[in-house]
Amino acid sequence: MADNLLEIKGLRTYFYTEDGIVRALEGIDIHIEQGETLGLVGESGCGKTVTALSVLRLVPDPPGKIIDGEILFEGVNLLALSESDMRQIRGNDISMIFQDPQSALNPVYTVDNQLREVIELHQGLGKKEARQKAIEMLDLVGIPDPDARVDDFPHQFSGGMKQRVMIAMALSCNPKMLVADEPTTNLDVTVQAQVLDMINNLKRELGTTVLLITHNLGVIAEMSDHVGVMYAGRLVEYGEVDIVFHAPLHPYTIALHEAIPKVTEKKQKLGVIKGVVPNLIYPPSGCRFHPRCDFATEVCEKEQPNGEWIGDHYVECWHKREGTKL
């Protein structure tokens, strides 16, 4: 196996709300190999974003708390670092881009100001050199006329351009890992493709490892080497994209695939996953997916399935669907 840049072991992140404890992450194990792109998919509220925020230790506290687990980045447990050591990692070794570029940039400062800030902080450059670097980064992400645009405010950019600025900002310190939380969800479809292409190119050029979070299976297929399928705070399936997409083992993964409209098939009705995402204050007993699963039996209701590795393919299910072909 290649070197793992990031290893998450038994991570539990809970939110202590007035209504009760939301068990957003209930012990997940994920690893990301050096230089690869790992896609995390799942429905809203399954813990994708919380995983990302946990890696950067940015889970809002209160109410959120990482209560258990390890996050090893280059072998160092991030959860054991001091806050000031963690700040050295954020934006420098691991940086993050967010879902909504419209609100992810501070409206009252120029792009120059916001880009320089992170460059000056981590690379110790002076104002002039940092500005030069900021212009280079804008050029790299394909913003035309970067010399002039660098002094513009975020509201003077379009949504796609703002996301490019965000990416420029995230990559300006040449991080080892980029966490992209639904980077294209709020963009026009045409712009989505451009932004994804750009992330892919930059990743190859700079050798950045990417953790890509999305609920769009198409994006995962396009971008990732490995994929992790999350459900209600658990990682239910993991493996190479080709394998997970063409021979999935978990009923949830299969159901997700059946819910995608396909141009090549003349199906009248799309597959539907019945029920709703469970309330994570009172998660279902046993396998968290069992109330919505077509294959559930008594054991699913009672006992949490043990994870099982079949080569490089991980699944967490009592009734894994071997032999499925999609």
Next chain:
Amino acid sequence: MGMREYILKRVILIIPMLMGISFIVFMLMYLMPGDAVDLMLALQPDTDPAYVAHIKSIYGLDKPWYIQYFYWLKQFATFNLGSSFLSGRDVSEEIGARVVNTLSYQLLAVVFSIGVAIPAGIVSAVRQYSKTDNLVMTAALLGVSFPIFFLGLMNIFIFALILGWLPSGGAHSTVFLGKDIPHDFSYYFDYLKHLALPTLTLGLASTAYNARLVRSSMLNVLREDYIMTARAKGLKERIVIYKHALRNAMLPVITVTGMQIALTLGGAPITETVFSWPGLGKYFVYAIQHRDYFVIVGITVVLGTLILVANVLIDISYKWLDPRVEF
């Protein structure tokens, strides 16, 4: 539209607004029974009516109010506010002697309020539901609940009567009254001591309100994505709060401060009466009691101008705080 034209437009608009304000005040003044002459002669009811009519005609008080307004307006066009019926001196002179007293504690109160409310609000927001937060918010709730005259009386009771640190009213100690008083350090220090309680009273009331406002505005901003972006950059929490959050959180605070200037200037009569403070507010009450028409309108126009200018300044500061604002 550029900044310069915008400001020019706003300044020009002050003129019709002042005309409107003065018109309304004129109308209201003449709804009050009696005029200055009636009141002066109230204790001599057997004065010859012909003489009274003669006096009134000298001042133009026998004309209908709108005619009087027209005369006033003509005078006002040459920046002449007329003269006081009571003292005989120019209204502008009378106002000039008092306007500094009013502006001094009003401005200090704004500075005090902003200076205390911003740090208190920030601490409250950053440590939401902590003991500090609860303490600040309880104090703020008390502050907004007390009417200003009550706060004033409490302050006099505590600082002037019990502790004896500060004078309870007036602007100067008696040794500094009269002619040929040297305006040296002790004179100004004495003035500052007198200034303290009106400033504190007015300041506390708006501090309480502003602290709550800063807190809620700050809480909203802290939930914004760009705050997460700032943290994800590895910035220190101090920079996240004071650079990225505070400036955005200040926008509603500036709006409200602008409105508060109108409120507190309008509240000057109360504050100044409580502290026997020789400013425009107290003079305004006196002028109304004695139907000193030109003084009433004069003070209204001056206060109105101050409020309108303050609002222009507030609007300009928006642009300075938030680049998205277009004029």
